[in-house]
Amino acid sequence: MAHTSPAAAPGAFVAASDVAALAAGAAVFGTGGGGAVHTSQVVAEQALQEHGPVPLVTVDDLGPDDLVMLMSGIGAPTVGIEMLSSRHQIDLLVREAQIAAGRPITTLMAAEIGGSNGVGPVGWAARLGLKLLDADGMGRAFPSAAMVSMNVAELPCDFAILSDVVGNVSVIKTIDLHWLERHARALTVASGSICLGAHYPMTAETARGAVVEGTVSAAIRVGHALLSAADPVQAVAAELNGAILLTGKITDLDRRTEDGFARGSVTIAGTGADRGRLQRLELQNENLVVLEDGEVLVSVPDNVTIIDAETGQAISTEMLRYGQRVAVLAWACDPIWRTPRGLELAGPAAFGYDLDYVPFKEINR
Structure with a gap:
């Protein structure tokens, strides 16, 4: 259901x-x-x-x-x-x-x-x-x-x-x-x-x-939180019951269009309190996997969005640019995707990744 x-x-x-x-x-x-x-x-x-x-x-x-x-x-x-x-x-x-x-x-x-x-x-x-x-x-x-x-x-x-x-x-x-x-x-x-x-x-x-x-209705609520809050980044994370994984700058971007998809990866170097950290996001139209120090932090079907570090506005795959100041936002997927059939259709293996799915909240507990 x-x-x-x-x-x-x-x-x-x-x-x-x-x-x-x-x-x-x-x-x-x-x-x-x-x-x-x-x-x-x-x-x-x-x-x-x-x-x-x-x-x-x-x-x-x-x-x-x-x-x-x-x-x-x-x-x-x-x-x-x-x-x-x-x-x-x-x-x-x-x-x-x-x-x-x-x-x-x-x-x-x-x-x-x-x-x-x-x-x-x-x-x-x-x-x-x-x-x-x-x-x-x-x-x-x-x-x-x-x-x-x-x-x-x-x-x-x-x-x-x-x-x-x-x-x-x-x-x-x-x-x-x-x-x-x-x-x-x-x-x-x-x-x-x-x-x-x-x-x-x-x-x-x-x-x-x-x-x-x-x-x-949920998208409208999230949008109102983003557009009206003094700290839109934290407001959006709170509205989604999510977390900011990293705040930093895009230092490398590999993006290409193949077979009707935008594919590639983006690397983000931490700034401020996150200085010294480095995360890589794998892309196929959507952000699929977040890795740091060889560890998978989040993977599909859970959600990852790159947002502007100041405005909180989401940055879609095709609008990513070298040097952008961003934050990596993650939150749990709808429960239907955590069912056996949901994971079969949209879990990591469905995208060719040889890794086990671990629910986002479990990773960050």
């Missing part, structure tokens, strides 16, 4: 005034991936200003006629900075998804709350006149289509739709999510390494227990 977080209050809405906090929080939940939030924030704010607030609903609010559809961007975040989606891309995508589903879509849900993928759906819902589910499929960001809570819950995915910026649309039906990842990634690379996607049509019955609830 997916973990249920505190969810939206009855009659809740996301308004244009909430988007800055949502974007700041989603950037933190992105754990380095999900795409930089700035462009999605601007687009979502404009959509909400033009079309009004979006109803934010819980799984319990869904009725028998509601159909939820996961929405996301897919591809390399490094490319997404330069190649923006077209204005009509989302309209085409949802229209094709409704044809495949055979019924109207009433509610959108972010495939991942992290990064731009946590912000984009609220703007899309505003433009389309749809509701937004206070939930997502990860509770963070992950790089693979198979790494979603619905797959942990063994909920089948009936189809997926991809659209690219020039108007190509692909309908994909695969035997499992691993095959979906392979097919969707190949199509995305062929389209310049960025597409928009819709998949996992769900009803109230199938969504219950299969999604990570309350994550839109």
